[in-house]
Amino acid sequence: MLDAEMMTAVLAALPDPAFLISRSGKYVAIYGGQDVRYYHDGTSLIGQYISDLVKPEKANWFIATIERALDSKELLIEEYELSNKDVKGLSDEGPVEPIWFEGRIKALDFKIDEEGVVLWVASNISQRHELETRLRQQSDTDQLTGLFNRRRLERELSYHFNAFKRHGYAVSILMFDLDHLKLLNDSCGHHAGDQAICKIAQICQESLRQTDITCRFGGDEFVIVLPHLNLDQANTTAERLRVAVEQAFLHNHQLHTQENIPVNISISIGVTEVSNQDDSYEQALKRADKALYQAKRGGRNRVVSA
Numbered sequence: 398m399l400d401a402e403m404m405t406a407v408l409a410a411l412p413d414p415a416f417l418i419s420r421s422g423k424y425v426a427i428y429g430g431q432d433v434r435y436y437h438d439g440t441s442l443i444g445q446y447i448s449d450l451v452k453p454e455k456a457n458w459f460i461a462t463i464e465r466a467l468d469s470k471e472l473l474i475e476e477y478e479l480s481n482k483d484v485k486g487l488s489d490e491g492p493v494e495p496i497w498f499e500g501r502i503k504a505l506d507f508k509i510d511e512e513g514v515v516l517w518v519a520s521n522i523s524q525r526h527e528l529e530t531r532l533r534q535q536s537d538t539d540q541l542t543g544l545f546n547r548r549r550l551e552r553e554l555s556y557h558f559n560a561f562k563r564h565g566y567a568v569s570i571l572m573f574d575l576d577h578l579k580l581l582n583d584s585c586g587h588h589a590g591d592q593a594i595c596k597i598a599q600i601c602q603e604s605l606r607q608t609d610i611t612c613r614f615g616g617d618e619f620v621i622v623l624p625h626l627n628l629d630q631a632n633t634t635a636e637r638l639r640v641a642v643e644q645a646f647l648h649n650h651q652l653h654t655q656e657n658i659p660v661n662i663s664i665s666i667g668v669t670e671v672s673n674q675d676d677s678y679e680q681a682l683k684r685a686d687k688a689l690y691q692a693k694r695g696g697r698n699r700v701v702s703a
């Protein structure tokens with residue numbers, strides 16, 4: 398059997414720090430987590446209160462989580478970010494960058510100083526978190542342009558469609574397509590076609606608001622979701638974008654065929670606003686697609702709304 402001394406040694410050897418924290422947020426004890434590559438020494442925290450050590454917003458979250466663990470008696474698993482700069486009184490020795498933690502929090506069935514206590518094991522998951530973030534970004538991003546891809550667009554449309562239904566704020570959609578890209582590819586080469594696609598992506602990013610969501614839908618088709626813009630405002634935005642593309646290629650990025658004939662690049666845009674009659678975002682997207690088709694049929698380099 399293990400004696401008390403052995404138990405103390407076992408607890409001290411725990412790879413991840415394990416805190417005992419009371420309902421009021423007092424650090425009662427800490428065990429393990431002594432590898433400075435992963436953790437800061439937390440012994441200076443003992444006897445102190447979370448609310449005195451971290452900013453109010455974060456402290457409130459810690460206290461609420463402790464209360465939830467105590468009241469539910471369930472094992473809670475929570476991810477959170479913390480830097481030693483966020484916690485008063487921690488030494489500088491240890492990781493420099495903020496750490497992503499996975500906290501495993503469980504109520505203990507005894508009290509200390511008449512207060513419920515939880516065991517809070519904080520594991521450093523920064524590497525895993527960074528990998529997850531990178532993978533999520535990659536799976537949401539179009540490789541050529543760096544814009545969001547169709548998969549991410551569907552998520553955004555779904556989110557804003559539901560928000561429209563619930564909160565009633567306007568949501569508009571632009572769908573646009575390069576004019577005569579095939580001709581450009583054939584006369585100037587595929588690389589010039591790629592360059593034109595990238596330049597247009599850049600123009601979108603420069604001329605739209607940060608809250609607008611620009612996506613490469615596929616090939617030479619793009620979709621932009623404009624939260625909080627009604628049809629009139631979306632038409633104005635579309636026209637501004639059309640002109641910006643036309644002007645950019647006319648003045649700064651004029652492309653030429655191998656015979657040195659200038660090639661004018663333009664886009665055709667379909668615009669629509671999500672309406673109460675729409676049962677799904679797909680209906681609105683189809684409307685924008687039809688308007689785009691009309692813009693092409695009407696002679697290209699124009700905006701049509703539906």
Ligand SMILES: Nc1nc2c(ncn2[C@@H]2O[C@H](COP(=O)(O)OP(=O)(O)OP(=O)(O)O)[C@@H](O)[C@H]2O)c(=O)[nH]1
Pocket residue numbers: 541574575576577578579580582586587588589590591594615616617693697
């Ligand atoms: N360079 C390049 N070309 C692409 C890419 N994706 C699609 N295309 C080409 O873009 C052309 C798109 O064809 P369409 O949209 O039907 O026709 P278009 O020539 O653009 O003519 P309109 O859209 O009718 O004005 C096809 O020839 C595709 O091969 C890409 O990533 N790079």
